[in-house]
Amino acid sequence: MEQYEIDYIKSNLQSYLETKGIRTDKFFTCINPEHSDQHPSMKYFDDYKIHCFGCGATYDLFGAIAAIEHLDRKEAFKKAIDYYERRTLTPDTIIKQKTVKNEQKPAKNYEKAYKYWQNALKDNFEAQEYLLSRGIDLATANRFGLGFNSFYFEKTNTRLNAITIPLSKNCFSARNINPNEEMRYYKTKDSDVDIFNKQAMTNKQPICAITEGEFDCLSFETLNVNCVGLGSANNVNLFIESEKDKNKTFIIALDNDEAGQKWAQKLKEYFKENKIKFAEFDNCGYKDPNEALVKDKSAFSKSIFSLIKKLEKQNNAEM
Numbered sequence: 001m002e003q004y005e006i007d008y009i010k011s012n013l014q015s016y017l018e019t020k021g022i023r024t025d026k027f028f029t030c031i032n033p034e035h036s037d038q039h040p041s042m043k044y045f046d047d048y049k050i051h052c053f054g055c056g057a058t059y060d061l062f063g064a065i066a067a068i069e070h071l072d073r074k075e076a077f078k079k080a081i082d083y084y085e086r087r088t089l090t091p092d093t094i095i096k097q098k099t100v101k102n103e104q105k106p107a108k109n110y111e112k113a114y115k116y117w118q119n120a121l122k123d124n125f126e127a128q129e130y131l132l133s134r135g136i137d138l139a140t141a142n143r144f145g146l147g148f149n150s151f152y153f154e155k156t157n158t159r160l161n162a163i164t165i166p167l168s169k170n171c172f173s174a175r176n177i178n179p180n181e182e183m184r185y186y187k188t189k190d191s192d193v194d195i196f197n198k199q200a201m202t203n204k205q206p207i208c209a210i211t212e213g214e215f216d217c218l219s220f221e222t223l224n225v226n227c228v229g230l231g232s233a234n235n236v237n238l239f240i241e242s243e244k245d246k247n248k249t250f251i252i253a254l255d256n257d258e259a260g261q262k263w264a265q266k267l268k269e270y271f272k273e274n275k276i277k278f279a280e281f282d283n284c285g286y287k288d289p290n291e292a293l294v295k296d297k298s299a300f301s302k303s304i305f306s307l308i309k310k311l312e313k314q315n316n317a318e319m
């Protein structure tokens with residue numbers, strides 16, 4: 001391993017501490033197991049080190065992992081590599097990669113990272129609160145492998161504390177848990193597998209809702225309504241090209257805005273041409289299914305289940 005790679009791994013100290021629930025913007029309780037720190041005496045320094053003014057301990061990332069997870073330095077080093085070896089988690093490096101032509105690199109595999117981020121979510125109360133504020137319960141979050149990570153973007157020197165949403169093993173999206181910050185959303189671009197919960201198109205469920213955003217999709221799934229999330233309305237084409245069970249009834253629940261309605265029209269034409277059954281859902285008059293869930297869960301739930309019941313009746317009558 002090259003020195004720059006080791007330096008890169010070490011630069012994750014702050015985000016590591018944050019995933020352990022330690023706030024690095026002020027003094028925090030010393031992590032040295034030998035020191036029972038009465039007042040927060042430890043501080044984070046920008047050279048990717050932490051220092052305790054009580055006992056004098058100084059740690060880099062490897063030392064911090066060793067102290068917190070009770071490992072020796074060699075084990076901690078291995079763990080750090082496990083957590084952070086993928087230096088490709090910033091858009092900069094991904095863009096760089098894209099521009100390198102004539103060089104076929106395999107798509108990144110984020111499965112290890114997903115596991116780590118999932119664990120980080122379990123420790124992060126603020127991230128859990130965010131999910132609950134969006135109407136998504138933790139069981140649903142867990143079912144879809146949602147996680148938490150603090151991303152650092154070197155070039156812009158910005159940090160994104162985000163809910164991570166795996167789309168496939170090669171592709172994920174991340175949603176800022178502080179919606180007031182400028183950078184709200186981020187998505188890996190190194191794979192074309194963009195549809196969230198794609199299996200909903202081919203599984204045994206008789207009905208499949210279609211939404212734009214991942215959180216809209218999760219809003220239906222939280223009620224156990226089978227659903228796929230396109231990621232963006234532009235992915236309607238991707239939906240059309242993807243394998244699907246043509247005996248299903250699809251429920252179009254795109255956003256109530258100009259773009260959403262334009263793409264809904266395209267979906268309707270496609271369904272008609274291919275003799276696939278479909279219905280439309282009006283999101284109870286709200287902008288999108290997630291807003292409907294958050295503003296009035298009982299109306300949202302009543303409305304979607306009465307539509308499903310109606311569709312089932314129609315289907316039974318046809319048989």
Ligand SMILES: [Zn+2]
Pocket residue numbers: 030031032035037041052053054055056057
């Ligand atoms: Zn100390």
